[in-house]
Amino acid sequence: MTICTEAFVGLAREESKNLGMPDLPLAIIKHPIGGESLAVIHQRAEDALPQVIRALTVEASPRASAAAGATPVNERLTFADEDEALETFHARRLTDGLPFVLPTAERVQAMIAGSGRAAGAVIAVVPPRWAEATVENIAINAVMAGCRPQYMPVLIAALQAAADPAFGLYSVQATTHPCAVMLLISGPIVDELGLNFRHGSFGPGFRANASIGRAMRLVLMNVGGGIPGEGDQATHGSPAKFSYCVAENEAATPWEPFRVTRGFSRTDSTVTVFSGEGPHNINDHVCTSAGTTLTVVADTMTTIGHNNAGSVIRGDVLVAFGPEHAHTIASGGLSKADVQKLLYERARNKVGLLKLRAMYKAENWPDWVDQNDDEALCPIVGRPEDIHLVVTGGPGKHSAFIPTFGTSKSVTRKIEAPR
């Protein structure tokens, strides 16, 4: 049986239903648990006690409203006119709240054709609803997001990457943390699709970036059930959850392209999923050397509020250099690996400070960190190569740091051409 606070009943009920056990007993107590005194926790335990004993000893009666796997099947919806269709989608929470394109059969067929795959092919099973994302499902949401058919291969690869167990999509979707699923595109497809990688590369203003990122989010919501307050328990959410698709500025990259660092060929195109927070700016208009610029970068990364600070060995992070910062750093003769090593050594928090954030667990730190020494320094990731580097954006003395969910590793997939 499961003890659950009032604020999490929706997620608990949905999850037990989606996993085929709608009658799993819950003991429901007041929220929250973290940050409360021991006296309050003991009172919560008193409140839970009769429910727990009952849940352990009395057979559950079927919940009439909770048929297992009761997610609606694919269906055609008929409306009097477009206005009624649009308003109904909004009312049924089938959108992200913004205007969208109605997914008529003709538009969806064109989108499916762009994938070069069969409509019914299952690309991923998406939590927390654990529903199948077929090519058709993805196409429907891509139409709604304003995609062009040629964007479909990117979306399919992105869903495959997000479904990799290393990414931990269930937790990324359901957490109270404000992580989004960020897509980083690298390779020839950037130019082929007209993805922006110059000024404003994190948005807005460009159809390919905006609609691909938005379609990913709509799949996560409509197929995966990542609905705020239901399958998505994010305390605040994030603007990054509307759309988060970034492309590499390969021409301005002084190092090998991102996909090559990840083990792919220069001729490949790839998409990488990160459980990213929104980008945090790194402003350095003064430094003229690699060392000083990286000091500013490392300082921006060294903060105890983000999840990577506590969940060190289980996550990775991304530093998105603006071309000018990248040039300054590379001019000092530093390779990508050199930069990763320097940042790994400099972006560290004091153990004593980390203990303030309570969610630290020594087993999530590298073994060599002395947890009994409050002055000891702890990195924000387990290895230098967990600090990923990419160059994106236009002119200007800015870079960006993207912390992640912390218990999630980025995953890269090759974008396959339509068959």
Place this chain on the structure above:
Amino acid sequence: MSRITVLSPLGVNRVGSQPIAPRLRSLEGVKLGILNNSKPNSLELQQRVVELIGRSHAVAGALTKQKPSAAIGAEGLEAYAKEVGAVITAISD
């Protein structure tokens, strides 16, 4: 005015119905499992619940299994299930 037909963007959950474990006839002599998700205060809550159960029922102690992170699935659950008569989990925060 012509009607309009559109496609639902929802996906299909194909997980079939799964049985849940039969409930216990009694708590007497049962070893209770505490499957803890490592979030702050969660272990204190679960341990207190087990302690309170022990005041009115002669349970055979508790066996705690702690996940390193709430976001990571627990390993070795089949073996754990054989060692305890019931498991108390928790979800929140």
